[in-house]
Amino acid sequence: MLKIGVIGCGGMGRSHIDRITNRTQGAEVVAVSDVFEEGAKKAAAIAGEGTKIYNNGKDLINDPDVEAVLIVSPGFAHVDDLLEAIKLGKRVFCEKPLCTTAEDCKKVMDAEVASGKHLIQLGFMRRYYKGYTQIKDAIATGEYGEPLIMHCTHRNPEVPTSYDTPMAVTDTVIHEIDLCHWMVGEDYDSVQVIMPKDTKFTHSKLRDPQIMILRTKSGVTIDVECFVNCKFGYDINCEVVCEDGALKMGMPLAPEIRKSASLSREITTDCFVLFKDAYDEEIQNWVDCAAAGVIEGPNTWDGYLAEVTADALVKAQQTGAIEKVETVEKPEFYK
Ligand code: ISE
Numbered sequence: 057m058l059k060i061g062v063i064g065c066g067g068m069g070r071s072h073i074d075r076i077t078n079r080t081q082g083a084e085v086v087a088v089s090d091v092f093e094e095g096a097k098k099a100a101a102i103a104g105e106g107t108k109i110y111n112n113g114k115d116l117i118n119d120p121d122v123e124a125v126l127i128v129s130p131g132f133a134h135v136d137d138l139l140e141a142i143k144l145g146k147r148v149f150c151e152k153p154l155c156t157t158a159e160d161c162k163k164v165m166d167a168e169v170a171s172g173k174h175l176i177q178l179g180f181m182r183r184y185y186k187g188y189t190q191i192k193d194a195i196a197t198g199e200y201g202e203p204l205i206m207h208c209t210h211r212n213p214e215v216p217t218s219y220d221t222p223m224a225v226t227d228t229v230i231h232e233i234d235l236c237h238w239m240v241g242e243d244y245d246s247v248q249v250i251m252p253k254d255t256k257f258t259h260s261k262l263r264d265p266q267i268m269i270l271r272t273k274s275g276v277t278i279d280v281e282c283f284v285n286c287k288f289g290y291d292i293n294c295e296v297v298c299e300d301g302a303l304k305m306g307m308p309l310a311p312e313i314r315k316s317a318s319l320s321r322e323i324t325t326d327c328f329v330l331f332k333d334a335y336d337e338e339i340q341n342w343v344d345c346a347a348a349g350v351i352e353g354p355n356t357w358d359g360y361l362a363e364v365t366a367d368a369l370v371k372a373q374q375t376g377a378i379e380k381v382e383t384v385e386k387p388e389f390y391k
Pocket of ligand 1 (some may be wrong): 212227229231284327
């Protein structure tokens, strides 16, 4: 049984605690921490009697009963806990982002490389969604030739009024940033953002929709429509155009309904409904891999690359120009 400590007991933290406690094989939550006592108590109650409660991440990481750490605190708080866990050689699952600056991501990456052990997995759960894994597996057969173009849409029915223009990158398209480079097995060269006409449902601090364009080092060109007040549903699509065929993600299974002279199929409005199995799968995979001492999912390099690419996209939102994605050389350790 892998004994896990969870840092951050908000909605996402509690959802992971429920997942580990009720749907994950070979793991249990033995400790939780949060600066807000009430949240920590609620979370401990999900994990069950005897769960230890801390008010800071450092004490939880240093608890000898905690073998592995799940970090679900706000992004700006990740860096210190990641460095502490690396110091103690404890395995970590860290929700996106790795850290909120490229500099902090690099610090964490350097510390992990120096430790000589792969310890950190990032919470980019879309890599576990069947729709995407089917396309990635199909590309890997070689039957369709090289990928050339990707068309993606990332639509949310609506977002809170606190959501602003940069968040379209840092909260939303951050998923495609990780997913697309993983699908084609390449890092990015440059990015650009085009702002179409705004929807009447947005406000002065949010350009919506946006079209983001990412080019990989070999020239694969990816367009992502990000539309977070689309109103009609949580609608995620992806098509990879290859030399010998085009691969489009299937719609999630839902019955086609014929009624009153029309044909319809439900689109969910909730990302946790669409990606429920993917979340379960990513945590189970992390637990299984922790037992075997490996990381199969997104790693610290992926977290660093996502942060640097996101910074370039936020810059491109302001300049309208093509912006370079400038990373350090990928360490041998992650190749
Ligand atoms: C949210 O944080 C997510 O991770 C969702 O997948 C994304 O669709 C949404 O736009 C984000 O705010």
